[in-house]
Structures are given as structure tokens and as C-alpha cells.
Amino acid sequence: MRPIEFGVMRSGFVPVPREVLLDAGAIEPTAEEREQAERDAAQSRKRQAEREQRLEAARRALAEISDPLTRAILDLHAEDERHECAGDDFDGYESERPDWPCRTVEVVAAHHGIGLPS
Numbered sequence: 001m002r003p004i005e006f007g008v009m010r011s012g013f014v015p016v017p018r019e020v021l022l023d024a025g026a027i028e029p030t031a032e033e034r035e036q037a038e039r040d041a042a043q044s045r046k047r048q049a050e051r052e053q054r055l056e057a058a059r060r061a062l063a064e065i066s067d068p069l070t071r072a073i074l075d076l077h078a079e080d081e082r083h084e085c086a087g088d089d090f091d092g093y094e095s096e097r098p099d100w101p102c103r104t105v106e107v108v109a110a111h112h113g114i115g116l117p118s
């Protein structure tokens with residue numbers, strides 16, 4: 001048995017996937033890996049921008065609904081500054097608010113034919 005240092009038993013060799021080492025910055029990526037990472041990041045930014053555009057269109061469409069009951073439901077389930085539902089969807093001390101749009105807003109949007117990003 002090897003000596004124990006700071007409560008951790010030393011082991012000889014632990015296989016670590018290359019992706020983990022790259023993510024941790026422990027090794028330098030190859031030129032090909034660097035290019036792939038840049039393409040992945042650009043694609044991710046594009047998807048996020050498209051999602052935000054669709055969400056903004058849905059926000060505008062939802063804001064135009066004037067039916068009193070729907071308005072009351074949407075006002076209760078408003079989006080807060082952290083993009084979470086400020087409504088009554090959460091319960092209990094350790095529960096977390098759902099992201100906005102919550103399931104209630106999704107139902108209202110679907111009822112009014114308003115598309116939401118997935």
C-alpha cells in the first residue's frame with residue numbers, strides 16, 4: 001500500500017479522458033481541436049441568439065393578449081429579472097422557481113397559438 005497524503009490515497013495511474021484534460025486546461029489542444037472548439041462555440045452562440053429572438057417574439061405576443069383571465073394568469077406568472085417565473089409554481093423551502101416561460105405560460109401561449117422556443 002502506498003502512503004496516504006492529506007487523506008487521499010496515492011494511486012499509480014488514473015485514466016483521464018482527453019476531453020476532460022482539455023476542458024481543465026491541463027493540456028494544449030491541437031490546431032484541429034482548437035478549430036473544432038471555435039466552430040462549436042460559434043454554433044452555440046448562434047443557437048442561443050436564435051432562441052433569444054424567438055423568446056422575445058413570444059414575449060411581445062404574450063404582452064399583447066388582453067383577455068382579462070389570460071392577462072391575470074400571465075401577470076401572475078411574470079418573468080422576473082433572473083428569467084424565472086415569479087408566480088406560484090414553486091413550493092417549499094428548498095424548491096427553486098421554474099425558468100420562464102413556466103408550464104403555465106407554455107399552456108397559455110399554446111392556447112393563443114404563440115410559439116415558444118424549446
Ligand SMILES: [Zn+2]
Nearest residue numbers: 077085087102
Ligand atoms: Zn409560472
